[in-house]
Every structure is written in structure tokens, then in C-alpha cells.
Amino acid sequence: MDHAIEMEGVRKQFSSGLFRKRRTLALRGIDIQVPAGAFWGLLGPNGAGKTTLLSILSNLILPDSGTVRVLGRDVLSQGPEVYPRMNLSSGHANFLWSMNVRENLSYYAMLYGLSRPRRRERIDSLMDLFDLTPYARVKFDELSTGTKQKLALAKALINEPELLLLDEPTVGLDPDVSNRIREAIRRLHRDRGVTVLMTTHNMKEAQALCEQVAFIREGTIRAHGRPEDLKRSLGLGDAIEIVFRGILDREGLSRQPGVYSVRHGDASCRILVDDHHSRLPRIFDFLSSGRIEIQTVDIKEADLEEVFFAMAK
Numbered sequence: 001m002d003h004a005i006e007m008e009g010v011r012k013q014f015s016s017g018l019f020r021k022r023r024t025l026a027l028r029g030i031d032i033q034v035p036a037g038a039f040w041g042l043l044g045p046n047g048a049g050k051t052t053l054l055s056i057l058s059n060l061i062l063p064d065s066g067t068v069r070v071l072g073r074d075v076l077s078q079g080p081e082v083y084p085r086m087n088l089s090s091g092h093a094n095f096l097w098s099m100n101v102r103e104n105l106s107y108y109a110m111l112y113g114l115s116r117p118r119r120r121e122r123i124d125s126l127m128d129l130f131d132l133t134p135y136a137r138v139k140f141d142e143l144s145t146g147t148k149q150k151l152a153l154a155k156a157l158i159n160e161p162e163l164l165l166l167d168e169p170t171v172g173l174d175p176d177v178s179n180r181i182r183e184a185i186r187r188l189h190r191d192r193g194v195t196v197l198m199t200t201h202n203m204k205e206a207q208a209l210c211e212q213v214a215f216i217r218e219g220t221i222r223a224h225g226r227p228e229d230l231k232r233s234l235g236l237g238d239a240i241e242i243v244f245r246g247i248l249d250r251e252g253l254s255r256q257p258g259v260y261s262v263r264h265g266d267a268s269c270r271i272l273v274d275d276h277h278s279r280l281p282r283i284f285d286f287l288s289s290g291r292i293e294i295q296t297v298d299i300k301e302a303d304l305e306e307v308f309f310a311m312a313k
């Protein structure tokens with residue numbers, strides 16, 4: 001098996017509203033191939049189709065057309081052969097609210113057919129990994145958001161999956177909990193070779209964890225590749241960081257040739273350009289004609305967030 005995930009021509013339209021007349025084309029022909037053992041990010045604006053794509057991979061919803069192969073099997077016709085080898089965790093976790101942490105994990109462990117001793121051993125080690133032991137007897141609806149998310153991840157690992165689908169695993173978490181969750185995910189991938197497909201709106205997280213990212217917009221994959229290659233293919237050269245005194249005409253600056261975007265604070269700005277060598281003289285002229293006094297200039301590499309904005313345009 002070369003690919004953990006293969007989707008070809010996958011389309012999905014939702015019908016909703018009065019008489020189910022409102023139609024939303026969530027996926028418009030998705031083709032992706034994620035190699036076994038890879039760590040991929042799925043990025044895109046709200047409503048792009050990320051959760052729909054993960055739900056189709058997990059067979060939670062059916063596509064209208066196209067083929068979906070997971071771990072070398074056709075999900076639609078050979079589902080029962082793949083479910084035990086994969087799992088999904090959502091940052092918007094929804095569990096049986098009246099059951100406590102241990103009961104919830106036991107419930108899923110039973111669904112996956114783990115024997116009683118194996119269940120106990122697995123649950124203990126996952127509760128330990130995600131610092132859930134103190135919450136073992138706390139009901140799901142009494143847990144904080146961060147603890148719910150840790151439970152969602154623990155549940156997703158209960159069957160030791162070869163493929164892990166993560167939908168915004170750190171959304172709404174404080175930096176400390178997010179970092180620990182990221183570290184746990186990174187270790188699973190590195191030490192056990194688990195294939196991961198993760199959605200996130202956090203570009204730093206994607207940059208830190210993902211070997212490749214795919215950009216989805218309006219139900220279509222627009223580009224995929226290593227972040228560095230995407231930057232190059234989009235012609236995103238450098239970010240010029242300037243500390244200045246004065247009042248910046250951001251609009252005017254954004255209109256200068258070769259400028260993709262301008263982010264700025266009170267006394268500093270970051271200008272994303274295709275090539276800083278050729279663009280700097282004109283940018284300096286523009287700033288000095290606006291009575292901006294330049295204090296420092298730094299040239300940095302474009303980051304994934306800038307790739308995202310360029311893709312989302």
C-alpha cells in the first residue's frame with residue numbers, strides 16, 4: 001500500500017432548508033493521494049469543505065460520486081475492513097454527556113472490540129498520556145473545552161489507528177494545552193509511523209507539524225505540496241519588515257507593484273513581495289514621499305499564513 005488516502009472525483013452536495021431546497025456544493029471533485037506514513041495538513045477558509053472531506057473519509061457521510069480508498073480499501077464497499085485501522089478526532093468533540101471520561105473511553109473501546117484486560121490497559125495509558133487521570137470520574141458535560149479535546153484525542157487512539165484524521169485538534173485551547181496536544185500528535189507520527197491528515201486554521205501549527213499541506217477552497221483542492229514549494233509556486237518571495245515613525249498609507253503601499261499584502265501595527269509593518277531586491281527601491285520612495293521615517297528594515301521568509309492569504313484571494 002503506497003497511499004493511505006486516495007480520493008478521486010469526490011463530489012458532495014448538501015440539501016437543506018425548507019423542503020430541502022437549498023443546495024450547497026461542498027466538494028466539487030476532490031482528487032488527493034496521501035502517502036502512507038505522511039503528515040498532511042488540510043487548510044482552507046471557513047466552509048471550504050474540510051470537515052466534509054474528513055467525514056467522507058470516515059464514512060460518516062456518503063459522497064454523491066467519486067471513489068474513496070483508505071488504507072488500500074474502498075471505504076464504501078469494504079468499510080468494516082478499514083474502520084478498525086483508522087480513527088477521527090474533532091476539536092468540536094461531542095460525547096455521551098452523562099458518562100464520565102473513563103466510561104466514555106470504555107464505551108469506544110468496547111465498540112472496537114478490545115478485550116476487558118486490553119481495555120483497561122489501553123484506557124489507563126491514554127488517560128496518562130493526556131493527563132486525564134484526575135478527570136476519570138467527571139462527566140463529559142462538566143469538563144472544560146481543553147479536557148474534552150484531550151478526551152477526543154484519547155478516544156481517537158483507542159484502537160491504535162494507522163490513520164488518524166484530526167479536525168481542528170487544538171481549536172479554542174490555551175497555548176500550553178495546545179502545545180502538549182501537538183507534541184503528542186507529533187510523537188505518534190514520528191514513533192509509530194501513523195499517517196495523519198489534520199485540518200487547522202492555525203498556520204503556525206500547520207507549519208510546525210505538516211510535511212505537506214493541501215489548500216481547499218469552495219470544495220476544490222487548489223494546491224498541495226511542501227510549504228516551501230507552495231511559496232515558490234505562488235511567487236511569494238520575501239517579507240520586508242520595517243519599523244518606522246509616521247502615519248502609513250497602507251492602501252497606497254498595498255497597491256505598489258509586486259506587493260501581495262501589508263500587515264501593520266502602530267510603528268511596524270510586514271510587506272509581502274514577490275522579490276525584495278527589485279521592489280525595495282520603489283517601496284522606499286513611496287514611504288519617504290509619505291513622510292515615513294524608516295528606522296529598521298529586515299528581510300524575512302514568507303510564512304504559511306501568507307501562502308494562505310495568497311491562496312484564499
Ligand SMILES: Nc1ncnc2c1ncn2[C@@H]1O[C@H](COP(=O)(O)OP(=O)(O)OP(=O)(O)O)[C@@H](O)[C@H]1O
Pocket residue numbers: 014015016024025026044045046047048049050051052053
Ligand atoms: N449537514 C449539512 N447540511 C447542509 N450544508 C452543510 C452541511 N455540512 C456542511 N455544509 C455546508 O458545506 C460547506 C462545507 O462545510 P464544511 O463544514 O466541510 O467546511 P469547513 O471547511 O470544515 O469549514 P470550517 O473551517 O468552518 O470548519 C459549507 O458551505 C457548509 O455550510
Ligand SMILES: [Mg+2]
Pocket residue numbers: 050051052167
Ligand atoms: Mg470544519
